[in-house]
Amino acid sequence: EYGIVRPKGYNVTFHTNPEMEKHHFGQTHPMKPWRLTLSKSLIMSYGMPYAMNNYIARTATYEELNDYHSQDYLDYLGTVLPEPVPRDVDGGTNEMRFNLGGSDCPLFEGLYDYCSMSAGGSLDAARKVCNKESDIAISWGGGLHHAKKMEASGFCYINDIVLAILQLLRCYPRVLYIDIDVHHGDGVEEAFYSTDRVMTCSFHKYDPVSFFPGTGALDDNGPKNEYNPGAHHAINVPLNDGITDEQYGWLFENVIGSIVERFRPSAIALQCGADSLAGDRLGRFNLQVQGHGQCVAFCKKLGLPMILFGGGGYTPRNVARAWTWETAIALGVDKKINPVIPQHTPWREHFRQEELLPTLEQILGDPKPNKNPQKRILEIVQHVQEQLRFVQH
Ligand code: ZL4
Numbered sequence: 450e451y452g453i454v455r456p457k458g459y460n461v462t463f464h465t466n467p468e469m470e471k472h473h474f475g476q477t478h479p480m481k482p483w484r485l486t487l488s489k490s491l492i493m494s495y496g497m498p499y500a501m502n503n504y505i506a507r508t509a510t511y512e513e514l515n516d517y518h519s520q521d522y523l524d525y526l527g528t529v530l531p532e533p534v535p536r537d538v539d540g541g542t543n544e545m546r547f548n549l550g551g552s553d554c555p556l557f558e559g560l561y562d563y564c565s566m567s568a569g570g571s572l573d574a575a576r577k578v579c580n581k582e583s584d585i586a587i588s589w590g591g592g593l594h595h596a597k598k599m600e601a602s603g604f605c606y607i608n609d610i611v612l613a614i615l616q617l618l619r620c621y622p623r624v625l626y627i628d629i630d631v632h633h634g635d636g637v638e639e640a641f642y643s644t645d646r647v648m649t650c651s652f653h654k655y656d657p658v659s660f661f662p663g664t665g666a667l668d669d670n671g672p673k674n675e676y677n678p679g680a681h682h683a684i685n686v687p688l689n690d691g692i693t694d695e696q697y698g699w700l701f702e703n704v705i706g707s708i709v710e711r712f713r714p715s716a717i718a719l720q721c722g723a724d725s726l727a728g729d730r731l732g733r734f735n736l737q738v739q740g741h742g743q744c745v746a747f748c749k750k751l752g753l754p755m756i757l758f759g760g761g762g763y764t765p766r767n768v769a770r771a772w773t774w775e776t777a778i779a780l781g782v783d784k785k786i787n788p789v790i791p792q793h794t795p796w797r798e799h800f801r802q803e804e805l806l807p808t809l810e811q812i813l814g815d816p817k818p819n820k821n822p823q824k825r826i827l828e829i830v831q832h833v834q835e836q837l838r839f840v841q842h
């Protein structure tokens with residue numbers, strides 16, 4: 450009666466590399482790879498590994514990274530050392546060229562290994578989905594959506610998502626990329642700006658002046674010219690501080706519902722950045738674990754092969770809660786299928802935060818005033834539907 454039941458005829462694969470989690474960006478840097486360890490131990494404590502196939506991710510090879518990233522960038526990434534001594538003129542120039550070594554993208558011990566493990570997990574996930582060995586493949590160590598072909602950006606050095614989608618395109622005609630990280634998924638959008646085989650859709654806090662990366666306006670829909678098949682294949686949902694589960698869920702279902710109807714994707718890549726949760730150190734939204742997970746549940750119901758990526762998330766206990774809940778959703782949280790996965794957010798054993806309530810309705814952080822008028826929410830859906838009229842298929 451107890452114990453996790455493996456859903457019949459349905460495979461979830463889980464891709465991690467425990468070595469990745471040991472890397473450090475530096476004492477006070479917000480990106481903490483150990484949040485992956487916290488998430489995994491919570492997932493394990495519910496016995497979820499019994500319900501899925503678990504793989505230690507390979508490290509991606511140079512050639513695999515080179516499927517998107519340029520050789521001179523990779524060569525430099527592979528040789529930089531984290532010593533804080535003054536560099537020669539050449540080294541300094543390359544760091545500027547590739548945006549490496551600043552406070553957002555520091556050079557740390559084992560940087561190249563860290564990057565190839567993150568990419569390895571997402572590539573393994575994509576391959577399992579490609580050869581139909583996996584219905585939902587999970588890579589919580591991936592989701593690094595800001596990295597560019599020749600440049601690091603916003604804590605991201607290698608764009609594992611782009612690499613995984615390139616893999617999916619070998620076996621699926623059309624891929625829908627969805628991004629619920631609080632930041633704009635600019636790197637993935639840029640990579641597929643000129644193809645109609647990938648549609649990208651990011652939901653994010655948008656403020657061109659004061660919120661990173663400053664791109665992703667409602668009318669940023671891909672370069673519009675008659676020679677570009679990728680025009681109208683970038684969808685952006687710019688939001689303001691304090692959006693709630695109700696508003697976000699309504700928007701998500703309308704926007705993604707309309708996209709799926711029009712674009713008819715054959716696979717989904719979903720970036721589940723947990724910095725869109727309330728109480729995140731860098732985030733601005735008011736989403737609860739329930740609302741964040743609802744997006745995963747909605748995508749699962751579409752019945753398409755899917756990869757779940759991690760991403761941002763800077764309050765580790767909340768990251769672990771969300772990704773644990775979303776792993777459970779991938780497995781099917783229906784009590785009849787998985788009687789031991791509780792319908793509430795776990796807390797007691799893992800977080801000694803007495804003030805937090807043990808229910809999903811718990812408030813993860815101080816709620817922010819909601820600066821998203823209902824009128825604007827409707828305007829966004831209307832704009833998206835107008836864009837989609839240009840999309841063939
Ligand atoms: C930090 O405390 O907005 C980095 C970054 C390092 C340690 C000590 C250095 C103190 C917040 C952020 C100086 C920090 C100055 N340390 C950081 C324009 C900025 C230039 C850099 O979730 N300063 C840049 C990037 C964003 C900027 C967000 C989200 C990734 C993802 C996917 C990337 N960059 C202003 C900030 C700290 C730091 C404290 C920080 N950086 C907050 N927001 C940014 O989408 C994984």
Ligand code: CA
Pocket residue numbers: 628629630631632633634651652653
């Ligand atoms: Ca986003």
Ligand code: ZN
Pocket residue numbers: 630631632722724760761762
């Ligand atoms: Zn983010």
